[in-house]
Amino acid sequence: MKELFTKIMQGYEGYTIGKMLCYISDPKIISFAGGLPNADVFPLDLIRKAAETSLKQDWDQVLQYSAVPGENDLMEAVIDYLKRDDIHIEPENIIITTSGQHGIDLVGRLFLEPQDLIVSDLPTFGGALASFEMEDAKYIALDIEEDGSDVKGMEREIEKSINQGRKPKFIYVVPDFQNPSGITMSLEKRLSLLSLGKKFGIPIVEDSPYRELRYRGETIPSIYSLDKNQGNVIGINTFSKILCPGLRVGFNIGPAEVIQKFTFIKGGNILNTPKLNQDICTAFLREYDLETHFDKIIKYNSEKLNFFLQAMEENFPEEMGVKWTKPEGGLFLWITVPENINTTGLFYKAIEENVAFVPGEVLYPKDLRRYDSMRINFSYPTKEQIAEGVRRLSKVIRQHQAQR
Amino acid sequence: MKELFTKIMQGYEGYTIGKMLCYISDPKIISFAGGLPNADVFPLDLIRKAAETSLKQDWDQVLQYSAVPGENDLMEAVIDYLKRDDIHIEPENIIITTSGQHGIDLVGRLFLEPQDLIVSDLPTFGGALASFEMEDAKYIALDIEEDGSDVKGMEREIEKSINQGRKPKFIYVVPDFQNPSGITMSLEKRLSLLSLGKKFGIPIVEDSPYRELRYRGETIPSIYSLDKNQGNVIGINTFSKILCPGLRVGFNIGPAEVIQKFTFIKGGNILNTPKLNQDICTAFLREYDLETHFDKIIKYNSEKLNFFLQAMEENFPEEMGVKWTKPEGGLFLWITVPENINTTGLFYKAIEENVAFVPGEVLYPKDLRRYDSMRINFSYPTKEQIAEGVRRLSKVIRQHQAQR
Numbered sequence: 001m002k003e004l005f006t007k008i009m010q011g012y013e014g015y016t017i018g019k020m021l022c023y024i025s026d027p028k029i030i031s032f033a034g035g036l037p038n039a040d041v042f043p044l045d046l047i048r049k050a051a052e053t054s055l056k057q058d059w060d061q062v063l064q065y066s067a068v069p070g071e072n073d074l075m076e077a078v079i080d081y082l083k084r085d086d087i088h089i090e091p092e093n094i095i096i097t098t099s100g101q102h103g104i105d106l107v108g109r110l111f112l113e114p115q116d117l118i119v120s121d122l123p124t125f126g127g128a129l130a131s132f133e134m135e136d137a138k139y140i141a142l143d144i145e146e147d148g149s150d151v152k153g154m155e156r157e158i159e160k161s162i163n164q165g166r167k168p169k170f171i172y173v174v175p176d177f178q179n180p181s182g183i184t185m186s187l188e189k190r191l192s193l194l195s196l197g198k199k200f201g202i203p204i205v206e207d208s209p210y211r212e213l214r215y216r217g218e219t220i221p222s223i224y225s226l227d228k229n230q231g232n233v234i235g236i237n238t239f240s241k242i243l244c245p246g247l248r249v250g251f252n253i254g255p256a257e258v259i260q261k262f263t264f265i266k267g268g269n270i271l272n273t274p275k276l277n278q279d280i281c282t283a284f285l286r287e288y289d290l291e292t293h294f295d296k297i298i299k300y301n302s303e304k305l306n307f308f309l310q311a312m313e314e315n316f317p318e319e320m321g322v323k324w325t326k327p328e329g330g331l332f333l334w335i336t337v338p339e340n341i342n343t344t345g346l347f348y349k350a351i352e353e354n355v356a357f358v359p360g361e362v363l364y365p366k367d368l369r370r371y372d373s374m375r376i377n378f379s380y381p382t383k384e385q386i387a388e389g390v391r392r393l394s395k396v397i398r399q400h401q402a403q404r
Numbered sequence: 405m406k407e408l409f410t411k412i413m414q415g416y417e418g419y420t421i422g423k424m425l426c427y428i429s430d431p432k433i434i435s436f437a438g439g440l441p442n443a444d445v446f447p448l449d450l451i452r453k454a455a456e457t458s459l460k461q462d463w464d465q466v467l468q469y470s471a472v473p474g475e476n477d478l479m480e481a482v483i484d485y486l487k488r489d490d491i492h493i494e495p496e497n498i499i500i501t502t503s504g505q506h507g508i509d510l511v512g513r514l515f516l517e518p519q520d521l522i523v524s525d526l527p528t529f530g531g532a533l534a535s536f537e538m539e540d541a542k543y544i545a546l547d548i549e550e551d552g553s554d555v556k557g558m559e560r561e562i563e564k565s566i567n568q569g570r571k572p573k574f575i576y577v578v579p580d581f582q583n584p585s586g587i588t589m590s591l592e593k594r595l596s597l598l599s600l601g602k603k604f605g606i607p608i609v610e611d612s613p614y615r616e617l618r619y620r621g622e623t624i625p626s627i628y629s630l631d632k633n634q635g636n637v638i639g640i641n642t643f644s645k646i647l648c649p650g651l652r653v654g655f656n657i658g659p660a661e662v663i664q665k666f667t668f669i670k671g672g673n674i675l676n677t678p679k680l681n682q683d684i685c686t687a688f689l690r691e692y693d694l695e696t697h698f699d700k701i702i703k704y705n706s707e708k709l710n711f712f713l714q715a716m717e718e719n720f721p722e723e724m725g726v727k728w729t730k731p732e733g734g735l736f737l738w739i740t741v742p743e744n745i746n747t748t749g750l751f752y753k754a755i756e757e758n759v760a761f762v763p764g765e766v767l768y769p770k771d772l773r774r775y776d777s778m779r780i781n782f783s784y785p786t787k788e789q790i791a792e793g794v795r796r797l798s799k800v801i802r803q804h805q806a807q808r
Contacts, residue, residue, distance in 0.1 A: 001607055001635065002661055004573055006517050014668030015472075015675070039464035047467065048459045051680070055452050060443035063451065063648035068419075098502060098652075102674045109538065113410050130672035134513065169408055203405055231405065244467035248502075248678045258405055264418030268534035270506045270674070271419070274652045276455075277678055 008114070008136045015130040016362040020347070026354070030389035033356040035179065035331060036380040041297045042244045043288060050283035054276050066275045068267045069259075070096025070251070074278045077285040078251055085211070086225040087235075092256040095263055098273045100209050100238030100250040105131045106262045107170070107205055107234060107252075109269075112137050117161060117168035121149050123334070123363035123373070125179045125207065128172060139365040140168055148185025149173055151192045158200055170203045170234070171196070175223060177210040177330025180363045180375035184328050187220050194223055197232050203254075207236040212294050214329035215302030224253065231255040241331070242294070243284050247277040301331070301379045304386065308333070308378040311390035322397065324376075331379045334360075341400055342371040349400065355392040412518070412540045419534040420766040424751070430758075434793035436780040437760040439583065439735060445701045446648045447692060454687035458680050470679045472671045473663075474500025474655070478682045481689040482655055489615070490629040491639075496660040499667055500653065502677045504613050504642030507656040509535045510666045511574070511609055511638060513673075516541050521565060521572035525553050527738070527767035527777070529583045529611065532576060543769040544572055552589025553577055555596045562604055574607045574638070575600075579627060581614040581734025584767045584779035588732050591624050598627055601636050607658075611640040616698050618733035619706030628657065635659040645735070646698070647688050651681040705735070705783045708790065712737070712782040715794035726801065728780075735783045738764075745804055746775040753804065759796040 002010065020033060054062050069075070075094050082089065097103040104127060112118075112135035120128075121144040140157045142150040158168055171193065175185040185193070197204045206223045224235045231254075238250035252262055284290075309326060316322045321338040335357075337343060344359040360373030381389060406414065424437060458466050473479070479498050486493065501507040508531060516522075516539035524532075525548040544561045546554040562572055575597065579589035589597070601608045610627045628639045635658075642654035656666055688694075713730060720726045725742040739761075741747060748763040764777030785793060 001659055004605075004607070005514055005665060009514050009665055009669070012665065012668055015671035034469075036468060039468060042464070042467045044459075044463055044467075048456075048463075051455050051459060052452075055448075055455060059448055059452075060446070061650075063446045063448075063650035064440060064443060065438075065644075065649045098674050101672070105673045110409055110413050127672070127675075134669065134672050201408075203408070240469075245469045246465075246467035246679055248674065248676065255405055261409060261413055261416065264416050265413070265538065267419035268505070268531070268538050269509045270502050270652065271531075272652065274678065274681055275650055277681070 008134065012133060015127055017126050017358055020358060020362070029351065029354045029356050030381060030385045030392065031356040032376040032378070032381065032389060033358045034377050034380050036377065037241055037245065037297075037331065038300065038380050041300050043284065043293060046284060046288050047244070047280055050280040050287075051276065053283070054279035062275045062279065066272045068272050069263045070094070070273060071275055071278045071282065074282045074285075077282050081285050082253070085222060087222065087253070088229065089253055093259055094251055094253050095259050095266065096273050096278060097250040097252055097266070098270060099248045100207070100236055100240060101127050101131065102270075103236040103238070103250050103252040104128050104207065105134075106265055107236070108132045108135045108137070109265050110258065110261050111169040117166055119154050119158060119168045119171040119202070121173060121178065121181075122368060123180050123360060124172065125174055126363050128207065129363070129365060133366070139368065141365055141368055144178065144181055144183055146183065148175060148183060148189045149193060151189050151196060154193075155196050158196070158202070162200065167200070168202055170205045172205045172207065173223075174207045174209075176208060176220070177213065177327050177332070179210070179330065180332050180358070180360070181334040182325045182327030182330055182332050183334075184217075184220065190220065190223050190226055194226055194232060204233045205236065206233055209238045209241050210330040212242050213297060213301060213331070215298055215305060217328040234258060239281050239284070242297075243281060247280055249273060249277050249281045304378045304381075304383065305333075307383050308376070308386050308390065311387055315390050315394035320394075320397065320401070331377055333376050333378060334373060335376055336373045337397060338401075339372050341397065343374045344371055346374075346396060346400060350393065350396045353392045353396050355389045355396065357393070412538065416537060419531055421530050421762055424762060424766070433755065433758045433760050434785060434789045434796065435760040436782070436785065436793060437762045438781050438784055440781065440784045441645055441649065441701075441735065442704065442784050445704050447688065447697060450688060450692050451648070451684055454684040454691075455680065457687070458683035466679045466683065470676045472676050473667045474498070474677060475679055475682045475686065478686045478689075479655075481686050485689050486657070489626060491626065491657070492633065493657055497663055498655055498657050499663050499670065500655050500677050500682060501670070502654070502674060503652045504611070504640055504644060504654040505531050505535065507640040507642070507654050508532050508611065509538075510656060510669055511640070512536045512539045512541070513669050514662065514665050515573040521570055523558050523562060523572045523575040523606070525577060525582065525585075526772065527584050527764060528576065529578055530767050532611065533767070533769060537770070543772065545769055545772055548582065548585055548587055550587065552579060552587060552593045553597060555593050555600060558597075559600050562600070562606070566604065571604070572606055574609045576609045576611065577627075578611045578613075580612060580624075581617065581731050581736070583614070583734065584736050584762070584764070585738040586729045586731030586734055586736050587738075588621075588624065594624065594627050594630055598630055598636060608637045609640065610637055613642050613645045614734035616646050617701060617705060617735070619702055619709060621732040638662060643685050643688070646701075647685060651684055653677060653681050653685045708782050708785075708787065709737075711787050712780070712790050712794065715791055719794050719798035724798075724801065724805070735781055737780050737782060738777060739780060740777045741801060742805075743776050745801065747778045748775055750778075750800060750804060754797065754800045757796045757800050759793045759800065761797070
């Protein structure tokens with residue numbers, strides 16, 4: 001039947017990280033590869049109680065088809081929640097999604113014709129790459145800098161490409177604690193990125209799953225809030241990192257004309273998001289002590305991060321030529337190794353030593369791959385696993401260097 | 405921002421029935437328009453208990469990301485469940501979806517390039533039309549006959565189109581109690597459709613949400629079972645009509661190479677289906693008395709159907725020229741009015757008389773629309789509503805005829 005698949009699907013292999021994870025199901029392996037929040041910080045009691053209430057109160061509506069854009073209760077709760085982040089929107093500016101991944105996919109389906117251009121950082125989020133690859137996207141992608149996107153480079157490249165008759169469809173960024181690099185975009189760059197988008201009439205897609213997870217430094221306004229509802233930004237958000245990933249609920253915000261089309265697409269794609277799952281998110285926003293909850297997550301994750309950074313200092317002396325980012329929040333950091341080391345090859349050697357990471361390769365668009373980096377998740381492993389895992393990682397790299 | 409949308413999305417309006425439903429939120433209106441199972445037959449106790457158990461036993465896995473293809477427990481439970489229908493498959497032949505609509509959308513994304521051909525009945529399921537429209541599909545569509553698809557006509561048209569260098573990508577059918585017509589495909593036609601698919605190397609997509617809901621007559625083998633795992637059929641299934649729609653869980657079955665690609669697409673689309681929702685479906689299949697449950701639904705719905713058919717007899721004497729199907733199961737029947745009546749126009753008049761239906765128009769592909777029919781759901785309204793609603797419907801049509 002293969003010959004009947006579309007051309008792009010014949011070569012499509014999906015979300016590459018997912019496939020890597022199957023190599024590391026062995027419990028002996030210490031994994032820095034996942035993108036998992038730790039279950040220690042899931043508000044289990046709230047979730048249990050909210051599920052029970054939802055199936056008691058209006059169970060007949062819960063178990064029936066429900067509105068495609070989402071439950072009014074949840075949309076209103078999100079609208080109120082966003083005010084704390086200086087985002088002020090109306091119901092016509094929001095759609096509930098069945099996860100952040102779903103939110104990204106809606107963007108791809110609405111904007112991308114085959115071979116259309118996306119502007120992005122290098123590296124960037126693997127899930128976005130997987131989704132946009134289904135639409136046969138091409139990239140203007142520039143190395144991310146210490147303070148975020150290379151906005152000047154983007155301007156130059158966009159201009160060049162418009163002159164060639166190819167205007168990019170959107171600029172995709174993760175400004176806060178980017179997955180995979182852990183880098184945060186400065187206020188200055190957020191403002192210039194916004195101006196850049198306006199100048200060329202290209203929307204900014206701001207993917208923001210980690211924003212609440214800041215462990216040090218000052219919160220920087222989101223690009224969405226900086227735009228002050230002028231309609232230049234589409235925001236992608238999720239409950240996965242602030243509540244839990246398993247419920248599969250998120251939300252997109254943006255101009256009404258975009259949200260309306262997302263609703264149409266969602267209707268043909270999956271219809272509604274389960275009301276049971278939405279009700280739990282509503283209870284979380286309305287009934288839970290969010291400040292205390294976020295403080296708990298922040299304390300938990302930042303301890304892990306500090307512990308990880310300390311282990312790196314101890315195990316990677318300068319002469320090894322290994323560098324790593326020092327994120328101010330989020331779940332990931334990014335390790336760069338000397339160019340003569342191929343981290344995809346290293347991955348299989350690391351597995352033999354019972355430690356795992358995500359080879360950087362899969363976090364670049366297909367035709368722009370690089371092999372000198374790796375993504376590290378520090379939130380899921382225990383402190384003991386971090387200490388031992390970083391030791392093993394250092395050992396694997398030393399062995400590799402010694403063989404050359 | 406509209407000018408940046410893809411060409412097909414600029415004109416896309418989604419699942420048209422959904423938009424009609426917003427006209428009929430007034431509780432005074434008796435609606436035959438929805439496609440809703442009645443909440444009276446939802447197994448509420450089972451669902452409550454299963455949700456509680458899921459959030460108690462392995463809550464940390466329930467709230468975490470989970471496997472994209474689906475939970476092993478549920479896939480095994482479905483594999484066992486399908487044996488009662490003489491379908492014998494392996495885990496590589498199944499993917500859990502986030503609803504039947506999602507299962508349809510996966511098919512469209514895997515197979516359809518812009519302007520690709522689908523073979524289907526006229527009329528056909530509106531959700532499928534909405535999903536395939538996103539891929540810019542075109543149709544070879546033939547009037548459905550009393551015993552199902554016009555297989556001979558399909559053969560002729562497929563041949564013609566292959567001679568013109570355009571081989572259709574798949575044949576989409578709902579063989580059991582088709583939505584919207586209520587018509588069931590005969591065994592003879594199922595076998596010839598299967599031969600037809602094999603002859604031309606075109607897969608059959610068998611959408612089967614209502615199969616268990618047979619109220620009279622003998623069960624006819626599914627096309628999937630008739631194929632005996634030769635890999636010519638993709639089955640689309642859902643828990644919506646046998647358990648409840650609100651959980652948003654379904655499953656696709658088919659050749660391993662197709663299921664693998666569905667998994668990749670699902671990964672870039674929404675990642676996993678929520679485990680909580682899957683666990684409830686597993687409990688339903690493993691712990692519930694399915695025979696008694698199905699008997700209950702069948703008794704409930706068939707009483708409604710008989711009552712509806714009787715009301716039609718009483719209110720539509722032959723001279724009115726109105727015809728309707730007499731389904732053996734499912735949730736829908738199909739009314740055809742004399743050609744001088746436009747049912748889309750009639751819809752707004754009916755709303756004024758507080759009765760609603762789905763105008764047939766929206767159940768045809770965009771360039772093949774017809775206006776002399778309507779879809780009726782008989783399972784959701786009460787008997788009293790059916791009696792009164794059919795009276796009103798007859799009145800509206802009489803008034804319309806008198807004015808001409």
